[in-house]
Amino acid sequence: MTRVILIDDEPLARSILRTYLKNHADFSVVAECGDGFEGVKAIAQHKPDVIFLDIQMPKINGFELLELLESPPGVIFTTAFDEYAMQAFERHAIDYLLKPFSQERFDKAILKWKSQGTGVTRKTEELLASVSPPEERQRIVVKKGSNLVILPVHTVFYLEAFDDYIKVHTKEGFYLKKKTMAHYEKVLDPKQFVRVHRSYILNLQELTRIEPLTKDSHVALLKSGARIPLSESGFSILKAVLGI
């Protein structure tokens, strides 16, 4: 039996999925969720084989939800129109259902998922590594224990590389996020966030002072008291951004 979770904020959109699934006796719906928070919880609880996932949802979007999962299940995206997401799907050859879709189209997606199995999951991971919808540039969603925390980017002090993770430093301490420095360097507003070192991206609003450390190296002082080392190129980028 294939276990399925439906995640969509519109009840009728979930109801049509349920109806179409009746054609597939080997699938059973173990949970239905109306927002991303519920989705994360239900996935942790039920460990489904496949999820039907909408992109635009309250609080966190479909991509942010996936990022929070330790081992994401198979995903079939359902979306009405999201130019941004659709481009990403095309690029990574991931199947997605455009609302409204027919039973035939739905069946095809199910077949494709069955035939590709785990291959789809790998593609989804590739997708997540590269994708960042506009709203992700405004906030970072992190997990703290079993809670989800939404950090508007202006509350982030700085980002620090930490093995395969990023430490997102804030007033409340740091959160771990499985992403790369290159990703955040790309998606965060370069006028606000500057990569000053191989392992550091800092929020300019937090910067109070730049001090020399040795003859030709510098360190940035933040309002929080943190001291961030600046690489040679990081220092010149910082100077350029600050116009000094």
Next chain:
Amino acid sequence: MPAPSLPISRMIIAYLAWWTLWGALQTMLLMQWGFGFDTAMKDALVTQLIFAMAGYTINTSMHSYRPSGRNAIYVVGWSVALAAICVYLQRETLMRMIDYPEYLAFLGDSTVIRGAFGWLNIMLIAVLTWFWVYVKEKQESEDRRNEAIKLARETELSNLRQQLQPHFLFNSLNSISALTLSHPEEARKMIQQLSDFLRGTIRKDDKAFVTLDEELKHLQLYLDIERVRFGHRLNTQITCDESLRQLKLPALLLQPVVENAIKFGLYDTTGDITIQLVARSEGSILELEVTNPYDEATSSRTGTGFGLTAVQRRLDLLFNRGDLIKTSRQNNLFTTLLRIPQSA
């Protein structure tokens, strides 16, 4: 009328040339009368210089007045006074500069003619200024009107794009698709509502203003569709006194504001939300207040909230004032206040 577009420097030169010409004429006239060049030139210089200053005074003082019947009387009075002041100043100055009896007698005799000349010139400048201000204002209001028309057209187009917003449209169709199986009656009703809403959005007549009643009916269609989509999560509460329903507002203005509130409210929180719309009238202004809940702690939205820029721009241009849309955040409520002046 090229005058309003002339650069300032050229206008100053033209103005000075005008008075120099009169100065030259006066010098010649006085020499023919029998005065020496020195006397004639001094008299002409002082006379015209003071008149030039008076002309400049009336010109600048009129920029701040709109041409109207009441101001006409004011301008006539002001020009007579200026002419009198000029003659007095000229007399006082010249008496001290040129001091022989024949000239002083002449100065006394020519007072009336000097006054009359000055007054006519000052009036001429006043009339020209008046005309200039009038043409400039007309041109400005014409520009404003043209831009408002252009923007209305653009808004209509972007309304096509936004309200027939693909996301909204396809999700609605998806809801209908779901309803056809479970509740065919409701599916039919929703198709009806969606059609009426789309028709309202692309209405062909470009009358810029509609009654609040019409706008609220259009809005209701939109709200009905959204309620089917989001089910119990979305509640709306519209408070509008019957007496306000005939007040006017720009067409398709309210719906984007409410749409913004719904998106903001629905995607920023997970619980049930209530969108409130309150209409009231403050003097000659129709006030529309739209409130939606949001989450202060996690909201990453800044400024006036997205989606309101176009509404703001439209209001700025239609009414030529920038204070007609206000947003505020308090106690996890986001409020958008629209103020629509009612023309008498």
